Amino acid sequence: MSNRRVGIDSYDFLQSLRYLGMWILIALISAPIGVIIVSLFQTAITWVKGYLSTAGPLIILFAVIGAVIAAIISRIEPGSRGEGIPSYIRGVRDDGGYLSFKASIVKLFSSFATLATWGSGGLVGPLGRVVSGFTSTLIGLFKPDAGERSLRRTAAVCGLASVVAAITGAPIGSGLFAVEIVQKRNMRYSDLFPAVLSGSIAVFVSGFFTYDRFFELNASHAFLELRILPALLVTSLLAALGGRAFEMFYSGVSRLMRRDRQKGVELRFAAAAAVAVGLSWAVNPDMMGTGRDFLHRLFEDPSVVSGRLEKGIPLVFAALLMILIRAVSVGLTVGSGQSAGFFAPLAQIGMLIGTFTAFIFGYSGNPGDLHILQAAGLAGLIASSLNVPLAAAIIVSEVFGPQFGFPAAIAAILGFQANRHHTVYDVTLGEEDPGARQRSI
Numbered sequence: 001m002s003n004r005r006v007g008i009d010s011y012d013f014l015q016s017l018r019y020l021g022m023w024i025l026i027a028l029i030s031a032p033i034g035v036i037i038v039s040l041f042q043t044a045i046t047w048v049k050g051y052l053s054t055a056g057p058l059i060i061l062f063a064v065i066g067a068v069i070a071a072i073i074s075r076i077e078p079g080s081r082g083e084g085i086p087s088y089i090r091g092v093r094d095d096g097g098y099l100s101f102k103a104s105i106v107k108l109f110s111s112f113a114t115l116a117t118w119g120s121g122g123l124v125g126p127l128g129r130v131v132s133g134f135t136s137t138l139i140g141l142f143k144p145d146a147g148e149r150s151l152r153r154t155a156a157v158c159g160l161a162s163v164v165a166a167i168t169g170a171p172i173g174s175g176l177f178a179v180e181i182v183q184k185r186n187m188r189y190s191d192l193f194p195a196v197l198s199g200s201i202a203v204f205v206s207g208f209f210t211y212d213r214f215f216e217l218n219a220s221h222a223f224l225e226l227r228i229l230p231a232l233l234v235t236s237l238l239a240a241l242g243g244r245a246f247e248m249f250y251s252g253v254s255r256l257m258r259r260d261r262q263k264g265v266e267l268r269f270a271a272a273a274a275v276a277v278g279l280s281w282a283v284n285p286d287m288m289g290t291g292r293d294f295l296h297r298l299f300e301d302p303s304v305v306s307g308r309l310e311k312g313i314p315l316v317f318a319a320l321l322m323i324l325i326r327a328v329s330v331g332l333t334v335g336s337g338q339s340a341g342f343f344a345p346l347a348q349i350g351m352l353i354g355t356f357t358a359f360i361f362g363y364s365g366n367p368g369d370l371h372i373l374q375a376a377g378l379a380g381l382i383a384s385s386l387n388v389p390l391a392a393a394i395i396v397s398e399v400f401g402p403q404f405g406f407p408a409a410i411a412a413i414l415g416f417q418a419n420r421h422h423t424v425y426d427v428t429l430g431e432e433d434p435g436a437r438q439r440s441i
Contacts (some may be wrong), residue, residue, distance in 0.1 A: 001321050020263075023193055023194035023197055024197060026135070026139060026154050026155050026158050026194055026198070027030055027197035027200075027201050028201060029138065029139075029155075029158075030131070030136065030155060030158035030159050030162045030198045030202075031158070031199075031201035031202040031204075031205055032201075032202075032203050033131055033134055033159070033204055034127075034159060034161075034162025034198070035162065035166045035202050035205045035206045035209060037127060037131050037134075038123065038127055038211070039166070039206070039209045039211045039309045041108075041123065041127060042123070043211060044116070044316045045112070045116045046103075048116040049116065049118075052117070054285070056281055056282075059277065059281055059288075060277055060281065061275055062118070062356040063118050063273040063276075063277035064270045064273050064274050065117065066113045066116060066117025066118075066273065067113075067114065067117070067266075067269035067270050067338060068266050068269060069113040070111070070113035070119075070269060070338055070339060071110075071265045071268075071269040071270075073106060073109050073110040073113060074106060074110045074263070074265070074337070074339070075262075075265070076106050076343060077100070077107075077426035078262060079100065079103045080103040080104075080107035080110060080174065080339065081110070081337040081338070081339060082334065082337055082339065082385045083126070083127045083130055083339075083340070083342055083424075084107065084111075084127075084129030084341065085124075085125045085128065085341075085386075085425060086365065086425045087103070087179060088129050088132050088156065088181075088182075089181065089425065091132070091136070092132075092153055092156050092157060092182050093182050093183065095146060096145075096146030096147040096150050096152065096377075097136050097146050097147075097151075097155065097156045097157075098136065098140075098152060098156070099129070099132055099136045099137070099156055100133065101133055101134070101137040104129065104132075104133030104134055106172070107126055107129055107130050107339055108126075108127075109363045110338075110339045111130075111339035112431055114273075114333070114338045114340050115289060115290065117273075117276050118280075118288040118289045119162075119273060119276070119286070119289065119333055119338060119340050120276045120277065120287075120289070120291075120326075120329035120332070120333040120340065120345065121290070121334060121340020121341050121342070121344070121345060122290055122340065122341030122343045122344025122347075123167055123290060123341055123343075123344065124163060124164055124167055124342075124343035124344065125216070125341030125343065126142040126339045126340065126341055127161040127163045127167075127341075128341075129163065130164075131159040131160065131162060131163050131165075132155075132156040132157070132159035132160045132386075133156075133159070134159065135155040135158060135159035136152045136153075136155045136156040136159065138155065138242030139151050139155035140152050140155075145302075149190060150163060153191075154190070154191070156196055157178045157182075157194065158178075158197075158198035159198075160177075160178040161174050161175045161177070161178035161195040161196070161199040161202070162174075162199065162201075162202040162305060163201070163202075164178065164199065164343075164395075165198070165199035165202035165203050165206070165211070166202050166203075166206045167213060167343075168213065168214065168215050168395055168399060169206070169213045169215060169399065169400075170199070170203075170215075170399055171196065171199040171200040171202070171203045171394040171398070172196055172199065172200075172394055172398065173199075173391050173392075173393075173394035173395030173397070173398050174196035174391075174395070175197070175198065175199040175200075175201070176192065176193075176196070176388075176391040176394055177388055177391035177395065178191075178195045178199075179191045179192050179195050179389075180388045180390055180391045181388055181391070188230055191342070202406045206230035211329040214290070214292050214294075214344060215347075215399045216296075217296070217299050217330035217399060217400060220372055220404060221368070221394035221401070222367075222368030222369065222372050223368070224403075224406055224407060228285070228305075228361075228363065228369055228372060228373075230361070231357050231360075231363060231369075232372065232373065232407050232410060232411070233353050233378050233410075234357050234361075235357040235376045235380065235411065235417065236376055236380045236410055236411040236414040237414065237418075238357065238380075239293065239353050239354075239377050239380025239381040239384055239411055239414075239415050240349055240380055240384045240414055240415040240417075240418035240419055241418070242323070242325050242327075242349065242353055242381055242384070243383075243384025243385040243415055243419050244384065244419045244422060245327075245383050245421070246327050246331065246346070246349070246381075246385055246424065247385060247423065247424045247426070249327065249328075250331045250334065250424050251333050251424075251426065253331050253332060253335030253336075254335045255273070255337055255401075256335075257336050260337075265337065268336045268337065269336055271336075272332040272338065273336075273338070275332055276328070276330070276333045277329070279305045279325050279328060279329055279386070280325060280326075282308065283309065283322070283325050284305075284307030284322060284325070285308075286304070286307070287307075287322065287325065287326055287329070287348070290344050290350050291326070291345065292344070294348060295344075295347065295348050295351065298348070298351055298352065298374075299351070299374065300334060302319075302355045302358065302359070302364045303315060305318045305319040305322050305352070305355060306318045307322065307323075314359075315359050315364070316356060316378065317360060319355050319356040320356055322352050323349055323352045323353060323356065326345055326348055326349050326352065327349055329345075330342065330345040342385065342386070342424060346386070347378050347381075347382065348378070349381055350377040350378035350380060350382060351374040351377055351378050352377070353377035353381045354372075354373035354374035354377030354381075355373070356372075357368065357373050357377070358373045362438060371400065372404065372407050373407075375396050375400045375404040375407055375408050375411075376407040376408060376410065376411035378392075378396055378408075379392045379393050379396040379407075379408035379409075379411045379412040379415070380411030380412060380414060380415035381415065382395075382412070382415075383411070383412035383413070383415040383416040384418060384419040385419070385424050386421070386424065386425075387416060387420060387422075388416075389415070389416035392412040392415075393405065393408045393409045393411075393412040394406035396412075
């Protein structure tokens with residue numbers, strides 16, 4: 001009996017080592033791919049924008065041209081349209097890790113056409129889908145089987161984790177995001193461990209590249225005092241309600257524009273791009289495109305919310321207007337079917353909500369208090385809109401600093417609980433992806 005027990009223990013130990021070895025190998029493959037794609041993509045966008053004029057009428061014209069080019073490219077594979085995460089969720093959850101390589105290639109170029117011409121959106125969704133498709137296909141060349149415990153599924157999860165880590169610099173939160181976005185109620189170590197490994201390696205590898213991460217913030221060493229708790233709770237509540245409001249607006253726009261129809265896709269993209277970029281340029285040009293510069297300036301000086309507005313307008317009203325403009329611009333862009341992400345715009349809106357609360361309570365002049373409320377707004381809105389409370393809290397803690405873990409956790413939990421039955425992906429997950437069942441590599 002004891003010999004049998006020893007044999008079983010030895011077998012389990014060898015199996016554990018086997019899984020660990022495969023996870024490490026896949027993470028070592030996925031992480032560099034994610035970092036290279038993110039780095040080259042951002043470098044190429046910067047290079048293209050350097051040759052384009054930023055004059056008002058011309059910048060809107062370039063945005064329209066980019067949207068039309070993106071629409072034409074997306075006709076090759078209609079399943080490549082949209083934010084990217086819903087396609088990733090379907091591929092991992094329903095198709096065992098299978099993600100069309102053709103759709104990945106098309107999405108890479110269509111998202112570049114959109115974002116290189118100041119289209120409103122972020123990088124996480126489209127590039128996460130692209131890299132997860134690349135890694136899934138690469139591993140599929142050696143282990144083609146798909147399923148709940150397949151290596152293709154592991155590769156897809158690691159691909160998304162590597163992109164989020166390369167963009168945010170948050171290794172643990174990025175791995176958690178890649179798993180929680182798929183199955184928050186039934187997360188498994190077999191998904192979580194390799195995702196965290198991939199995120200950690202991606203953060204390490206990205207240190208050798210010269211591109212700027214989207215989140216590189218030097219937060220104040222703030223201490224959460226009792227006096228700021230009312231403002232923190234108000235920020236958390238506003239972020240929770242904001243997530244629900246954005247989800248309703250985005251769903252309404254998607255249905256109104258009938259984004260799932262193939263007819264008139266170029267006109268739909270062009271109209272959405274013209275309105276979205278035009279609004280952002282008219283109010284605050286820093287909010288165009290991914291809005292990275294705006295996020296950094298907001299973190300350092302909350303008065304940037306005034307943008308092009310008259311200086312006599314109270315900053316609290318300016319902040320509220322910026323929240324609405326950013327939400328409308330990204331809702332129109334992604335709602336029309338263009339390939340752009342939610343994560344960066346939602347992060348900016350969340351920080352704007354925290355800034356708005358800081359103006360109301362008179363905390364905007366204190367960097368420590370301001371950063372606490374901005375961190376809470378970011379975590380709360382991400383958790384509310386995407387339903388990833390753990391990932392939101394941990395990413396904020398890693399980006400802002402561990403001292404912001406408590407306000408981030410409070411806001412994330414409240415945001416998730418207030419909107420746990422809704423997510424911005426509901427409308428697209430309810431549609432049938434035209435390319436989801438295509439089995440050609």
